[in-house]
Amino acid sequence: MRNLVALVLSLVLALALCWTAGGLALADPLDPKLVEPFIAQMVDRHGFSRAGLETLFGQVERSERVLAAISKPAEAKPWHSYRRIFVTPERIRLGVDFWKRHGDILERVAAHYGVAPEVLVAIVGVETYYGANTGDYRVVDALSSLAFYFPSRAPFFTSELEAFLLMTRDQKLDPLTLRGSYAGAMGIPQFIPTSYRRYAVDFDADGRPDIWRSVPDVLASVANYFKEHGWEAGQPVAVPARVTGDAYQPLLYAGKAPEIGLDAFSKAGVVPETPVAGQPKAMLVALDAEGGKEFWVGLMNFYVITRYSHSASYAMAVFQLAQAIRDQALGDQAAAVPTIDQIVIDQIGVSHVASRPKEPGVGNNNSNEWAIDGGARH
Ligand SMILES: [Ca+2]
Numbered sequence: 001m002r003n004l005v006a007l008v009l010s011l012v013l014a015l016a017l018c019w020t021a022g023g024l025a026l027a028d029p030l031d032p033k034l035v036e037p038f039i040a041q042m043v044d045r046h047g048f049s050r051a052g053l054e055t056l057f058g059q060v061e062r063s064e065r066v067l068a069a070i071s072k073p074a075e076a077k078p079w080h081s082y083r084r085i086f087v088t089p090e091r092i093r094l095g096v097d098f099w100k101r102h103g104d105i106l107e108r109v110a111a112h113y114g115v116a117p118e119v120l121v122a123i124v125g126v127e128t129y130y131g132a133n134t135g136d137y138r139v140v141d142a143l144s145s146l147a148f149y150f151p152s153r154a155p156f157f158t159s160e161l162e163a164f165l166l167m168t169r170d171q172k173l174d175p176l177t178l179r180g181s182y183a184g185a186m187g188i189p190q191f192i193p194t195s196y197r198r199y200a201v202d203f204d205a206d207g208r209p210d211i212w213r214s215v216p217d218v219l220a221s222v223a224n225y226f227k228e229h230g231w232e233a234g235q236p237v238a239v240p241a242r243v244t245g246d247a248y249q250p251l252l253y254a255g256k257a258p259e260i261g262l263d264a265f266s267k268a269g270v271v272p273e274t275p276v277a278g279q280p281k282a283m284l285v286a287l288d289a290e291g292g293k294e295f296w297v298g299l300m301n302f303y304v305i306t307r308y309s310h311s312a313s314y315a316m317a318v319f320q321l322a323q324a325i326r327d328q329a330l331g332d333q334a335a336a337v338p339t340i341d342q343i344v345i346d347q348i349g350v351s352h353v354a355s356r357p358k359e360p361g362v363g364n365n366n367s368n369e370w371a372i373d374g375g376a377r378h
Pocket of ligand 1: 201202203204205206207208209210214217
């Protein structure tokens with residue numbers, strides 16, 4: 001037993017020595033010839049030290065796991081499978097917990113940016129299970145593998161790697177320790193480095209946007225991302241639609257912002273099942289439900305959610321999770337506080353009358369009631 005302990009200890013020590021000496025042999029080092037032009041560019045463009053970058057990339061690994069993950073065919077799950085993954089009782093319950101724990105800051109952020117708080121909660125719920133699963137790939141390995149060994153996306157990931165190194169330099173972060181998704185998305189909201197540099201916000205005023213640990217910074221960064229992509233405060237996201245005939249085809253969402261006024265929809269056989277005020281530009285969203293097609297009229301805010309991840313199923317999952325969390329959170333809140341009736345009765349000294357809490361989830365077709373509230377304090 002003692003021998004075994006000694007053996008383990010000496011192994012640990014040996015590994016530690018190797019590591020600190022920078023001598024730990026990498027399973028699959030980068031080919032310096034592939035990295036050299038990038039290093040030259042970082043030196044020329046941004047004044048990085050060539051020796052520093054050579055040392056850094058000497059410790060970066062080409063990750064087969066990353067290259068395998070990116071090469072898998074795009075997941076084209078039908079909506080009903082997608083929904084079963086993201087809109088679950090567990091994810092809703094944890095979203096309500098998140099809302100309760102961070103209610104004050106959530107309201108402040110929502111009011112400041114004019115973005116619905118439930119959507120902010122749902123984004124972190126869908127992206128990382130409220131911060132529980134932020135990815136275990138070393139970001140520098142992921143981005144380097146994709147920049148240098150995945151030619152079809154090399155320009156994109158090379159600019160992400162550039163942004164990553166600028167970010168770590170600006171924020172004094174260690175590029176070798178940050179972890180994230182196989183595509184280099186980082187922290188609780190899963191920002192890629194260019195998004196971090198453009199949209200991340202320091203909302204807790206400690207001098208740096210911390211999307212890894214600071215909930216105020218996380219929520220404000222997501223809200224800022226949405227605002228910058230055109231989120232319309234207090235406006236709906238999507239409403240269910242009834243469709244007849246097949247003249248609806250030109251209205252279908254095709255990855256672009258809505259361009260057609262809602263007044264043109266009825267002529268194409270599309271009728272929103274919930275009234276939408278005015279004649280905003282809209283698009284038709286068709287999803288694969290279990291019993292056939294399911295149709296929605298998507299408004300600008302639906303499109304804005306697709307800017308976070310480019311799929312109608314993604315945006316619908318965020319929207320429905322958001323609604324479920326909101327309904328439950330506000331229902332719980334209404335049940336927990338006395339109603340106005342109760343307060344008045346208490347003040348005039350009537351001893352006990354049953355309070356009448358608001359029914360949770362009733363009359364919530366207007367999903368942005370809460371956002372209008374928040375936006376008004378902007
Ligand atoms: Ca901060």
